[in-house]
Amino acid sequence: SMNIPPGPFKIPTINDYVPEKLKPWIFIFILLVVQLSGGGIYLATLYETVGDKSLLREDVTMAGFASMVGMALVFAIMLCLKMRIPTKYALMVCGVAIISCNLIALEMNNLFILIMVCFLSGAFRMWATFECNSTIQLWITPTRNLPVFFAYVYLLVNGVILLGGATDMYVALLTNYKFVNYLVIGALLFVMLLVMLLFNSRRIMPNLPLFGIDWLGAILWGLIMLAINFIFIYFDYYDGFQAKEIQTGIVILFVLLALNIYRASFIRHPFIRLQTFMFKPVWHTLIIYLLIDVLIAPSHVYEHIYFEEILKFDTQHMIHVNIISWTGIVAGALFTWRFFAVKNKSFKSTFMIGLTALMAYEACMYFMIDATTTKELLALPLFLKNFGYVTIAVVLLSDLLRVPFPNFFEALSVQAMISAACGGAIGSAII
Numbered sequence: 324s325m326n327i328p329p330g331p332f333k334i335p336t337i338n339d340y341v342p343e344k345l346k347p348w349i350f351i352f353i354l355l356v357v358q359l360s361g362g363g364i365y366l367a368t369l370y371e372t373v374g375d376k377s378l379l380r381e382d383v384t385m386a387g388f389a390s391m392v393g394m395a396l397v398f399a400i401m402l403c404l405k406m407r408i409p410t411k412y413a414l415m416v417c418g419v420a421i422i423s424c425n426l427i428a429l430e431m432n433n434l435f436i437l438i439m440v441c442f443l444s445g446a447f448r449m450w451a452t453f454e455c456n457s458t459i460q461l462w463i464t465p466t467r468n469l470p471v472f473f474a475y476v477y478l479l480v481n482g483v484i485l486l487g488g489a490t491d492m493y494v495a496l497l498t499n500y501k502f503v504n505y506l507v508i509g510a511l512l513f514v515m516l517l518v519m520l521l522f523n524s525r526r527i528m529p530n531l532p533l534f535g536i537d538w539l540g541a542i543l544w545g546l547i548m549l550a551i552n553f554i555f556i557y558f559d560y561y562d563g564f565q566a567k568e569i570q571t572g573i574v575i576l577f578v579l580l581a582l583n584i585y586r587a588s589f590i591r592h593p594f595i596r597l598q599t600f601m602f603k604p605v606w607h608t609l610i611i612y613l614l615i616d617v618l619i620a621p622s623h624v625y626e627h628i629y630f631e632e633i634l635k636f637d638t639q640h641m642i643h644v645n646i647i648s649w650t651g652i653v654a655g656a657l658f659t660w661r662f663f664a665v666k667n668k669s670f671k672s673t674f675m676i677g678l679t680a681l682m683a684y685e686a687c688m689y690f691m692i693d694a695t696t697t698k699e700l701l702a703l704p705l706f707l708k709n710f711g712y713v714t715i716a717v718v719l720l721s722d723l724l725r726v727p728f729p730n731f732f733e734a735l736s737v738q739a740m741i742s743a744a745c746g747g748a749i750g751s752a753i754i
Contacts, residue, residue: 332462335525336410347462349521350455351479353414356514357451358483360421360444360507381556382434388556388748389438392548393445395739396541399595399732401453406531410454411522417451418515420444425504425511442545452480470664470721477713477720478656485649485709540594543583544740550576551745555752599733602726608719612741615715616750618681621688622708623751633694640698647702651709658710659717674718680711716742 334346341349397404404413424444431437456476464471554572561568587593599605630636630644655677663673687704719738726734 332465334458335527336458336523337521338523341521347459349517350459353514353517354452354455354479355483356507356510357417357421357448357455358480360425360448360511377432378434378437379560381560382437384748385552385556386434386437386441388552388744389549390441390445390448391739391743391747392545392552392745393442393447394449395548395736395744396545397446397449397453398736398739399541400533400536401450401457401735402732403531403533403536404450405454405457406528407533409524409526410458411518411524413454414451414518414522415515417447417454418511418518420447421451422508422511425508429501429504438549442549468664469724470717471660473717473720474656474660474664477659477717478653481652481709481713482649482656485645485652535592537590537592537594540583540586540590543579543586544594544736547576547579547583548740548744550579552748555745555748558752595733595736596730599726599730599737602730602734604722604725605734605737608722608738609741611715611719612738612746613749615681615712616741616746617753618685618750619708619712620747620750620754621685623747624754629692634696636698643698644701644705647705648709651706652713654706655710655713656717659714663714663718663721670718670722674715677711677714677718680707680714684708684711 331343333343334350337346337349408416421444424440424447427440428437428444431440456472460472461467463475550572554569554576557572558569563569584597587595587597630641634640636644658676659673662668662676663670684704684707687707691700691704719742720735723731723734723738
């Protein structure tokens with residue numbers, strides 16, 4: 324409940340010689356570049372990366388998920404970062420960090436370092452994303468209608484990830500997958516130049532020191548998510564529970580969990596308070612996301628094999644597949660914006676529409692798949708999958724608004740742990 328200055332929406336962190344109408348669009352441009360910049364590992368060019376770095380497919384997937392782990396952790400401290408560091412410096416730090424991650428990932432074949440680099444890059448990408456989105460929030464929804472804002476966030480982030488996948492494939496097709504990294508580094512350098520020239524270091528928020536952040540707790544949560552991902556991603560490769568590697572992973576996971584829960588029960592400011600897990604919207608959404616991840620796991624496990632090995636789709640066709648999926652994301656975001664955020668329809672009815680779309684995707688794929696299926700026939704299930712997922716995601720994110728404000732950002736972190744960081748690996752392993 325901060326005092327919002329009366330009068331028209333202004334962005335004081337950009338110098339006054341930039342027209343006020345242009346300022347929000349500068350933030351959206353920065354956001355697009357930040358979202359396109361993966362952590363140095365681009366899952367859209369997975370097979371080229373595997374071939375070049377002589378790593379396993381699981382290794383590259385693990386590194387890709389590590390970037391999501393970094394992203395999930397940052398949610399809990401976002402407000403602290405926003406209050407402590409002016410926008411100009413935050414964006415410069417994130418730019419330098421993401422460029423460094425891309426450069427290291429280009430030349431590095433050591434899996435441990437790749438995972439660390441991707442983890443850091445995910446964290447800095449999320450910080451830059453929040454910095455931009457929180458600055459233009461009142462421009463998007465002057466009444467602070469957060470479901471409207473969430474619909475915009477999903478449209479932008481998921482839409483850019485898919486279109487970015489298409490762009491990455493295109494660049495890799497025309498040249499070599501490493502050029503994707505060069506392209507990203509060039510775009511980020513341009514963004515940093517913009518920030519240096521147009522931004523000032525004015526503060527909008529009160530200056531609060533980064534005090535009382537439980538960094539050890541953050542590291543423990545990060546290791547717990549990496550351990551979960553290791554067990555589920557490598558489960559098949561190492562022949563399941565018989566393998567020493569998986570057994571060790573499970574022991575480490577339980578030791579870390581016990582240690583973290585014990586620490587959080589007595590220290591003053593744990594990274595995520597145990598009380599946060601007790602709120603109904605938090606544990607509800609965790610269970611629902613696990614079910615949703617199982618529902619859409621076939622798209623991670625089988626779709627690529629089906630498209631590339633059986634239907635023999637080349638890169639050009641895969642780009643078209645991504646664009647069909649993108650229309651589903653746009654439709655899902657626009658639908659939740661009108662139906663759920665503006666017309667105030669209930670959580671339950673919006674959620675059921677999203678779930679029905681996911682079920683319809685499963686049914687379509689089940690009855691349509693054979694060796695003669697055309698790309699045109701696949702358009703409907705791909706559209707439905709992305710439409711359903713975005714609709715459900717906006718509803719579940721909006722549901723967290725029932726959590727008291729002091730715990731809200733921690734609740735976001737907990738939800739991201741399943742929805743982004745671990746759910747995909749768990750769902751794929753179960754399927």
